[in-house]
Amino acid sequence: MIKSELVQKLAKENPHLYPRDIEKVVNAILGTISAALARGDRVELRGFGTFGVNNRGARTGRNPKTGDLVDVAEKAVPVFKTGKEMRRRLNASPAQPKRKVETATTNLNGLVDA
DSSP states (O other): OOHHHHHHHHHHHOTTSOHHHHHHHHHHHHHHHHHHHHTTOOEEETTTEEEEEEEEOOEEEEOTTTOOEEEEOOEEEEEEEEOHHHHHHHTOOOOOOOOOOOOOEEOTTSOEEO
């Protein structure tokens, strides 16, 4: 889903709101998360997940075309970890069919048949 599809879906679910207002709210939320990450802060949305920043140190890499060594600068990389509720929703298994329980019977020799 892209941002415009999210706005359309929210507009459909909330017909009393204007799509332009919904777009402003979505942009404000995403802008606030981006600004917090730029400051190095962590953003936690309970039930959804946590946004954070990891720093990758400088390293020496290779140019895949020529094979030459290239210095790669240090950089900050955004990371996302799903929340417990989100993982539960994503990994929800369909209802398990109930197994038929067979009762044990006794045969002529007095032994139990399963």
